[in-house]
């Protein structure tokens with residue numbers, strides 16, 4: 001296990017960040033969002049369903065949901081209580097059903113049935129907070145509107161000392177300041193994979209970690 005010291009100067013911090021990004025690129029060159037979807041609308045629905053739920057569970061529920069309600073119009077016309085039962089296994093189903101049906105209605109009445117490609121407009125859609133909006137714009141359209149901060153990105157950004165914040169919106173602001181914009185989308189995808197595979201919440205697998213020579217996290221597992 002390497003003895004790693006905190007970078008002292010802005011130059012050292014920049015160099016270290018570049019090495020972290022290079023290590024993530026080398027390990028995860030082609031990763032993307034794990035939520036199955038055919039278009040931006042399906043991705044919006046899947047992302048709303050993914051709150052407090054695993055992507056695997058969402059991927060089990062969405063095929064049946066989109067078979068029953070193939071279009072945005074079908075979900076706009078649906079009964080919220082019935083949708084809640086259809087998505088029950090994802091948890092928080094009443095609220096999620098309200099958001100999905102509400103999103104479909106709003107998109108049809110105010111955006112001609114299209115997902116707006118502007119984060120300010122997308123944030124007005126029920127269920128689309130910053131994380132969801134960034135997922136949809138980044139993954140469906142390749143628009144780097146911000147950095148997706150989920151539980152993995154929050155934990156690993158703290159371990160790697162890229163932020164001192166704990167609030168996801170503030171973490172995102174810190175990441176936006178230090179990451180080049182062309183990395184905003186890929187960084188989240190890579191860190192989410194890294195967080196599932198290696199830098200897990202409890203007992204991170206530091207012995208297998210490509211970033212270990214750059215990591216001075218307090219909860220690094222010493223071998």
Ligand code: SF4
Pocket residue numbers: 159198199200204205206209210211212215216217219220221
């Ligand atoms: S060394 Fe351990 S704590 Fe640090 S980034 Fe790697 S897995 Fe996470």
